[in-house]
Amino acid sequence: xxxxxxNEKQKLLSGLPSVDEILKxxxxxxxxKVYPRRFVLQAIRETIDSRRKxxxxxxxxxxxxxxxxxxxxxTIEKLSSYSxxxxxxxxxxxxxxxFGRSVLSKRALENIxxxxxxxxxxxxxxxxxKRGKRYNHVKRILREITNAEDALVVNNNAAAVMLCLNTLSxxxxxxxSRGELVEIGGSFRMPEIMAASGAILREVGxxxxxxxxxxxxxxxxxxxxxxxxxxxxxxxxGFTEDVSIxxxxxxxxxxxxxxxxxxxxxxxxxxxxxxxxxEPVVKDIVKSKVExxxxxxxKLLGGPQCGVIVGKKEYMERIQKNPITRAIRIDKLTLAGxxxxxxxxxxxxxxxxxxxxxxxxxxxxGELKNRAYRIAKRxxxxxxxxxxxxxxxxxxxxGGALPEVDLPTYAVSIKTDEISVNDIEERLRKGVPPIIxxxxxxxxxxxxxxxxxxxxxxxxxxxxLALSI
Ligand SMILES: *Cc1c(COP(=O)(O)O)cnc(C)c1O
Numbered sequence: 023x024x025x026x027x028x029n030e031k032q033k034l035l036s037g038l039p040s041v042d043e044i045l046k047x048x049x050x051x052x053x054x055k056v057y058p059r060r061f062v063l064q065a066i067r068e069t070i071d072s073r074r075k076x077x078x079x080x081x082x083x084x085x086x087x088x089x090x091x092x093x094x095x096x097t098i099e100k101l102s103s104y105s106x107x108x109x110x111x112x113x114x115x116x117x118x119x120x121f122g123r124s125v126l127s128k129r130a131l132e133n134i135x136x137x138x139x140x141x142x143x144x145x146x147x148x149x150x151x152k153r154g155k156r157y158n159h160v161k162r163i164l165r166e167i168t169n170a171e172d173a174l175v176v177n178n179n180a181a182a183v184m185l186c187l188n189t190l191s192x193x194x195x196x197x198x199s200r201g202e203l204v205e206i207g208g209s210f211r212m213p214e215i216m217a218a219s220g221a222i223l224r225e226v227g228x229x230x231x232x233x234x235x236x237x238x239x240x241x242x243x244x245x246x247x248x249x250x251x252x253x254x255x256x257x258x259x260g261f262t263e264d265v266s267i268x269x270x271x272x273x274x275x276x277x278x279x280x281x282x283x284x285x286x287x288x289x290x291x292x293x294x295x296x297x298x299x300x301e302p303v304v305k306d307i308v309k310s311k312v313e314x315x316x317x318x319x320x321k322l323l324g325g326p327q328c329g330v331i332v333g334k335k336e337y338m339e340r341i342q343k344n345p346i347t348r349a350i351r352i353d354k355l356t357l358a359g360x361x362x363x364x365x366x367x368x369x370x371x372x373x374x375x376x377x378x379x380x381x382x383x384x385x386x387x388g389e390l391k392n393r394a395y396r397i398a399k400r401x402x403x404x405x406x407x408x409x410x411x412x413x414x415x416x417x418x419x420x421g422g423a424l425p426e427v428d429l430p431t432y433a434v435s436i437k438t439d440e441i442s443v444n445d446i447e448e449r450l451r452k453g454v455p456p457i458i459x460x461x462x463x464x465x466x467x468x469x470x471x472x473x474x475x476x477x478x479x480x481x482x483x484x485x486x487l488a489l490s491i
Contacts, residue, residue, distance in 0.1 A: 114417030114469025182329030288317030324379035325363035
């Protein structure tokens with residue numbers, strides 16, 4: 023009996039194709055034309071190996087050649103696929119740090135391609151025929167948009183803050199309100215950045231209230247900077263007080279202490295006409311005569327990841343000379359994308375129309391409603407058994423921007439008796455392309471604010487697939 027089983031297994035094992043046979047088959051030859059040899063070999067070996075283990079372990083498996091070939095092909099595709107991939111953001115959170123923050127404008131993408139598919143004058147001065155500075159490419163336009171004396175762009179805003187602190191305050195005190203010692207997503211914590219820069223943190227005031235005299239009393243001969251930090255991702259409500267940037271600038275100038283404002287978001291245009299009241303505009307902050315302002319390129323500004331420092335020339339020159347600047351310098355892809363994004367701001371209406379982050383944030387409710395109904399209609403046509411309705415809801419800006427602003431939105435709400443909402447959410451998340459949606463009570467919520475025109479086909483297909491049993 024045992025012997026008979028052994029013979030049976032032996033027969034199955036010797037029936038398996040060899041690596042070489044598969045490599046030389048039509049499929050093998052075709053794969054080698056498209057995929058790296060290393061992945062083809064690995065996939066064939068892994069697939070045959072797992073079949074062999076199944077036979078030995080008495081696990082019944084389908085040993086048809088067709089299925090083996092299909093398995094190998096799947097494995098090759100997995101091995102050669104990218105790790106970083108696009109997804110469909112149906113959360114309604116526009117500046118989602120986990121989803122890459124801002125989606126770049128067409129113009130930014132085109133410029134990245136134009137510049138980096140060729141040699142460029144990244145650090146070359148045509149006029150003089152000698153070495154130029156990479157930082158100069160966006161200096162003029164940043165000065166024009168913000169009215170600042172000088173500007174410098176580095177890898178991100180965390181690096182910008184660190185560079186400024188290291189240049190102006192290494193071994194010296196920096197006065198910061200306790201209410202502004204923020205932590206921003208992705209482990210940016212003000213006290214830790216300060217420590218890493220070599221500056222000495224001098225906390226003043228309390229969590230909810232910091233007064234002018236708190237700052238004034240803290241100034242001493244070792245004070246190098248007064249730092250104000252925008253509470254990007256939270257609000258203290260109720261019994262609160264903080265000191266305006268104008269008052270801090272006034273205090274600083276009386277004691278010859280420079281003032282720096284870490285704005286976080288980098289809002290370049292006044293959003294009040296669009297109902298957003300609490301976001302300081304870079305130009306207005308510069309007007310207060312603050313010495314240095316820092317902000318991100320990929321939050322409200324809507325460009326690629328980078329950090330911008332604008333300010334008074336004497337400080338900017340010292341900052342640019344710091345050797346750390348070289349270690350956190352901006353690369354040419356980012357520079358090309360950022361210059362193109364900034365060009366849109368020459369005309370504010372164009373910026374709102376062409377920069378996806380601004381366009382998504384400032385969409386009119388009517389527009390959102392129409393899109394939600396269009397998506398719902400297409401889904402209903404495909405999914406007869408699901409309950410699909412358009413609901414009004416609210417979305418968030420995200421990315422540490424506009425924390426107190428709830429943006430009224432429209433969403434497609436989906437529910438079915440056959441599959442639980444958690445299962446639907448998981449299926450969507452694991453689909454190709456992945457679709458990330460919210461769950462509210464027992465329904466799946468597709469917030470259309472962040473669903474782009476280009477996503478519609480994939481969204482309808484993905485949801486239909488996820489809801490078919
Ligand atoms: C987001 C933020 C930062 C960090 O900026 P990154 O561009 O993410 O490095 C620093 N300070 C404030 C106030 C922020 O909101």
